[in-house]
Amino acid sequence: MANWTLTTKKLVADVMSADTWLPSEMPEYAQGFMYMLGSLTASSFVVVCISGALLAMNGPDSWVYNSALRFVDATHFWSAQAFFFFMMLHLWRVFFTGAWRGGRGRTWLLGAIAFLIAIPTAFTGFLINGDLYSEWNAVQAKDGLNALGLGWVNLTNSGQMFAMHVVILPLTLSAVIALHIIRVRLKSVVPPYPEVKSSNSKVEVK
């Protein structure tokens, strides 16, 4: 990296470019439902964030006594389910297409990190719901974290879990998802494997 400023300048220009974010053409192989799964995952995350923000700005337990917020609570639950559902389908698609090829290894890694962070993000949401499921999961899961020396994360402390679920984890997850999507846009989606099935093929596979 000869000149940090010039390198950063080029990266920022690429990331901020309208061509990066608003493409008017796509590769011919990146068509159909399989190529909607990433966007469906991101769209689910948007709905999760909007519904979660509505709940958070009304305060803990507000969904218990307010019927409108109880409906928002339901949308938060189902959008989280949709997020994981589409993320899992997206994961299978990118695995079966070897999406790390062509210098896309870090894009894959960022996606895997997003998946890992999404798990405690959802889990802490379950913990602050205030029902039997919250109680059970808090007291059951505490032993695992305590055993791993992570007892500072006190699953039985609703205040700490609220902060984790509403601020710390979603911001971290958003940042990782953003980096993942930036790399997808900059690198485009992985091209197909070269076809080598035919016996008379002269395709050279590296």
Added chain:
Amino acid sequence: MATHNDVVTHYRMVPEDFVKHLVSTLVIVAVVVLAASLLFGVPEKTPLTIKTYATQHPVAFEQMALRALDGQGQIANYGPPYNHGTGSIQTPLQSLQGVLHPINAATDFIIHPLTMAASLNPRVRPALTSWTHASAAQRAHWALAYTKALSTGTYKNGVVVTPGGSYGPLPVMLSTTLQLGKSGLMSGALMRSGVVYERFNTQNYLLFLQGAPLQKDPATQTLAGNHWGIIHPAIAGYPGAWWMTIPTWIYQWPFVVNSKAPDALALAIGFLFWLALAFIPWIPGLNRLPRYLGVHKLIWKNFYHNHPPGAPPHTGETKGEKGESLDAS
């Protein structure tokens, strides 16, 4: 069809309305989520409260309270991060973290709430004084005798009745604890910091209930880890945390479930699974697996149909990829 880094480099670019694509996926998700919310609502199972447990299981409640008082309860002898006990230490890491959330089960769960109750019930103060001034041996004697007595205890006319015996102040202390529980005042006594007025920290409330009350609750039996409970919802028919299927599966492995550190082992092995997933691109063999599985041929069926092996590139095809400057991965 030349190759570079195991990817085709000749393909056409086709017109795309990316904004419409994004709006479409957002609308699809919104419609599905709103429909599911309208049709199914949100799964919530009524929580187990201290008041409910004390009312429905008065004898078991007193037994639990006695275990907290005499140090036989799980939290009383848990170890880090709650206290210096040894009963639930699974790994050296657990010991190293020290006591982060100090709990003295006898004081925090029983003595402190009873001290508050003493201002309402004059009978409690002498009982508390008797207990706190008794020797450890005397307390152990009372506790052992009353543990045995409670095993045949019955609930009549609002109190737990046991055979007569030498129990010291324990009957008064535990019946008052039961009254606190039944009244609903116990939760306030447990979550009261004495320094700040907020009740953000629900730790002592949940840890008070974490033993027999929750473990033996019929509603939690399907949620137990050794019954694949991690992925089960609290209300049958709804989806749970199904994305935890692999860690839940690990919990079923005999050497894990029979280990002295099942939670640490299951989570650690689960993390290894994640590491394998995350680093597939750099794991020889695994990073070429999708090519041999062949599912990509279905996903790119049209592309392969339009680009048979050995065929020359079509007119207007693009060569190369976007963003080569980021190629180093």
